[in-house]
Amino acid sequence: MLDYIIVGFGLAGMSFSEQLKKNNKSFVVITQEDKSSSVVAGGMYNPVILKRFTSPWNAIAQMEYAIPFYNEMQARLKVKVVNPLPVLRVFSTIEEQNNWLIASDKPNLSPFLSPNFLKNENAAIQANNDFGVINKAGRLQVAKLLVRYKQDLLNTNSYLQQEFSYNDLVIREDHIIYRDLKAKNIIFSEGYGMKENPYFNYLPLNGTKGEVLIIKSESLKLDSIVKAGVFIIPLEEEDCYLIGATYHWTDKSWVATEEAKIELRDKLDVLLNCEYTIIDQLAGIRPTVKDRRPLVGRHPKHKNMYVLNGMGTRGVMVAPTVSNQLYNYIQNGAELSSEIDIQRFASEYKTVDG
Numbered sequence: 001m002l003d004y005i006i007v008g009f010g011l012a013g014m015s016f017s018e019q020l021k022k023n024n025k026s027f028v029v030i031t032q033e034d035k036s037s038s039v040v041a042g043g044m045y046n047p048v049i050l051k052r053f054t055s056p057w058n059a060i061a062q063m064e065y066a067i068p069f070y071n072e073m074q075a076r077l078k079v080k081v082v083n084p085l086p087v088l089r090v091f092s093t094i095e096e097q098n099n100w101l102i103a104s105d106k107p108n109l110s111p112f113l114s115p116n117f118l119k120n121e122n123a124a125i126q127a128n129n130d131f132g133v134i135n136k137a138g139r140l141q142v143a144k145l146l147v148r149y150k151q152d153l154l155n156t157n158s159y160l161q162q163e164f165s166y167n168d169l170v171i172r173e174d175h176i177i178y179r180d181l182k183a184k185n186i187i188f189s190e191g192y193g194m195k196e197n198p199y200f201n202y203l204p205l206n207g208t209k210g211e212v213l214i215i216k217s218e219s220l221k222l223d224s225i226v227k228a229g230v231f232i233i234p235l236e237e238e239d240c241y242l243i244g245a246t247y248h249w250t251d252k253s254w255v256a257t258e259e260a261k262i263e264l265r266d267k268l269d270v271l272l273n274c275e276y277t278i279i280d281q282l283a284g285i286r287p288t289v290k291d292r293r294p295l296v297g298r299h300p301k302h303k304n305m306y307v308l309n310g311m312g313t314r315g316v317m318v319a320p321t322v323s324n325q326l327y328n329y330i331q332n333g334a335e336l337s338s339e340i341d342i343q344r345f346a347s348e349y350k351t352v353d354g
């Protein structure tokens with residue numbers, strides 16, 4: 001009898017796996033690999049909303065937990081995936097500079113927003129009004145970490161690459177059976193794939209498609225993340241950068257589109273003065289929720305069945321804390337915060353269930 005089966009291995013499933021590893025619980029991951037938002041993600045962690053210079057939900061607590069969490073993971077797995085990088089925000093007006101200075105005085109933002117502007121000395125970038133600098137930001141190499149983590153799980157026969165068939169799940173009073181596996185609990189963390197999950201598809205997961213470009217430019221020579229109309233994120237491959245991202249609320253396909261390529265290229269051309277080549281384009285669907293909070297908790301009817309989803313646009317920062325909360329809820333009887341608990345959608349379940 002296993003302690004857990006985890007369905008879906010993106011940032012959410014991996015973070016929950018790590019909670020189980022730390023606590024010596026036995027588990028098997030069952031996952032497909034083709035429809036993963038985590039693999040497409042820029043992987044940025046950044047404690048500031050760069051449009052309005054405000055703080056995202058719970059950002060400080062999330063950062064304080066997430067960065068040591070990933071640092072421990074990279075040490076255990078012997079892989080380098082956490083890259084602290086400043087974010088340089090291009091100002092388009094003097095008014096924006098003033099708003100930045102006001103924000104940098106606020107207690108929740110002052111650790112991150114530097115009040116000293118930086119002059120642009122990179123001829124490949126068009127930024128006439130200097131940069132605002134965000135400290136304590138960076139990039140997690142999510143795809144690389146997932147591959148390394150998978151290797152570790154394969155070594156202990158704990159990773160099955162396959163589509164989970166909901167019809168094959170048998171729910172008993174104190175355990176669940178899936179084909180030849182038996183476990184005390186099952187965690188569903190399928191990202192946008194949850195739409196196909198008959199147990200949890202009553203939850204209001206909207207999904208927001210996003211696309212990014214990978215470009216190569218020998219003259220750009222950037223070692224910070226730059227944000228204007230788009231993000232430019234330096235990648236580990238020499239002279240390569242990730243450009244993103246788009247937001248599309250109606251298209252739910254996982255394929256890259258010409259429309260997104262043009263949108264990103266147009267925004268990039270406003271920002272760059274140099275030659276570049278587009279070498280790839282990726283598309284994914286962010287698991288976004290109606291009220292912009294994660295979907296975490298126990299199934300209303302089946303007490304051994306849980307969901308860990310709704311990481312939204314900031315899975316890198318959100319997944320570690322909420323996976324920790326879910327673990328403590330299941331194993332130690334701790335309360336889930338009402339903001340993330342799926343109990344808030346209990347009335348929607350009743351409607352579906354008749």
Ligand SMILES: Cc1cc2nc3c(=O)[nH]c(=O)nc-3n(C[C@H](O)[C@H](O)[C@H](O)COP(=O)(O)OP(=O)(O)OC[C@H]3O[C@@H](n4cnc5c(N)ncnc54)[C@H](O)[C@@H]3O)c2cc1C
Nearest residue numbers: 008010011012032037038042043044164191193210315316
């Ligand atoms: C273009 C883009 C850029 C982004 N940039 C950032 C960023 O810079 N920083 C940040 O923090 N976040 C970013 N995000 C958001 C981030 O990707 C998500 O918050 C996060 O990856 C969600 O993780 P998840 O594990 O919930 O879902 P996913 O990563 O989608 O993982 C779900 C997994 O479950 C599997 N699965 C689904 N159904 C089944 C089934 N029936 N059987 C078996 N397996 C199944 C899928 O194949 C997938 O592997 C970005 C997203 C996009 C699309």
